[in-house]
Amino acid sequence: MLPRSAVRLLRNLRDRVRLSRISRHTFDSAQLRLKSDHFLEPIFSDDTIEAKWTADHGAIRSVFGEVDRFGGVNPGDRRAVYYLICGLEPEKVLEVGTHIGASTLYLARALKAGGDHGSITTVDLFDVNDPATGAWKQRGLELSPQGYADRLDCQDRIKFVARPALDFMIETDEKFGLVFLDGDHSAQAVYREVSAALPLLAPGGLILLHDYYPNGRPLFPDNGVITGPYQALRRITAENPEISVLPLGDLPWPTKQGVHTTSLALVFRSGI
Numbered sequence: 423m424l425p426r427s428a429v430r431l432l433r434n435l436r437d438r439v440r441l442s443r444i445s446r447h448t449f450d451s452a453q454l455r456l457k458s459d460h461f462l463e464p465i466f467s468d469d470t471i472e473a474k475w476t477a478d479h480g481a482i483r484s485v486f487g488e489v490d491r492f493g494g495v496n497p498g499d500r501r502a503v504y505y506l507i508c509g510l511e512p513e514k515v516l517e518v519g520t521h522i523g524a525s526t527l528y529l530a531r532a533l534k535a536g537g538d539h540g541s542i543t544t545v546d547l548f549d550v551n552d553p554a555t556g557a558w559k560q561r562g563l564e565l566s567p568q569g570y571a572d573r574l575d576c577q578d579r580i581k582f583v584a585r586p587a588l589d590f591m592i593e594t595d596e597k598f599g600l601v602f603l604d605g606d607h608s609a610q611a612v613y614r615e616v617s618a619a620l621p622l623l624a625p626g627g628l629i630l631l632h633d634y635y636p637n638g639r640p641l642f643p644d645n646g647v648i649t650g651p652y653q654a655l656r657r658i659t660a661e662n663p664e665i666s667v668l669p670l671g672d673l674p675w676p677t678k679q680g681v682h683t684t685s686l687a688l689v690f691r692s693g694i
């Protein structure tokens with residue numbers, strides 16, 4: 423058994439080597455939102471958003487629960503994505519990585535709270551609603567993501583797509599105000615997905631990353647690290663200085679393991 427730090431080092435190295443084998447991609451940042459100071463504070467401290475979240479969170483928790491298990495994003499991050507949707511008001515959201523639908527439900531209810539039009543397309547390698555392939559069944563959840571969406575009356579806001587994210591992104595001609603990347607966390611996949619996601623952005627759109635560990639360092643007490651998204655963005659920002667990453671850092675509410683830290687990060691245009 424290797425110590426955790428050694429495993430981390432080896433993973434880092436493997437990610438770097440695999441990433442270095444990919445040819446340089448194009449990163450078209452024309453539609454990306456320009457980075458502004460104090461962008462997040464007004465959103466995370468907005469009383470109107472908090473009131474919407476309190477109502478929707480109560481409804482979601484009553485059917486979906488709030489447990490931080492099964493591989494879905496943690497409860498604090500679900501709250502953060504909900505606030506971001508309410509604050510940014512994108513018309514369309516693309517989510518990569520549906521899994522049990524934890525983030526999907528919060529995204530969909532936030533879009534619904536914003537009015538009649540918002541919708542989310544959520545893509546996964548597997549048919550997440552089929553009992554044979556859906557993580558919900560394997561993890562012992564009562565319902566599929568579609569089943570929970572039906573119960574929460576937001577099924578009309580969600581389009582489920584079962585196919586590799588890159589294939590979907592390359593073929594779709596839809597535009598999205600927010601692209602949430604929470605699928606394959608390897609450095610090479612994130613590098614390719616960011617390249618493919620940028621041309622899909624509506625004007626002023628943003629890319630939201632999950633599992634971004636700045637400098638490849640641990641964020642949570644368990645000392646675990648996923649290095650891929652950081653490695654990918656390190657290369658992307660080195661090759662494209664006009665692109666920058668904002669780790670969301672500490673949220674005003676707890677996330678997991680007794681801390682307020684999040685691995686969520688936003689990709690902006692830095693204006694250089």
Ligand SMILES: C[S@@+](CC[C@H](N)C(=O)[O-])C[C@H]1O[C@@H](n2cnc3c(N)ncnc32)[C@H](O)[C@@H]1O
Nearest residue numbers: 494495519521522523524525546547587605606
């Ligand atoms: C960490 S889970 C996502 C968690 C989810 N956001 C939630 O809150 O329940 C990652 C998911 O990404 C999916 N995935 C992995 N690689 C993918 C790819 N290339 N394209 C689409 N989905 C992918 C996996 O099947 C898995 O369901």
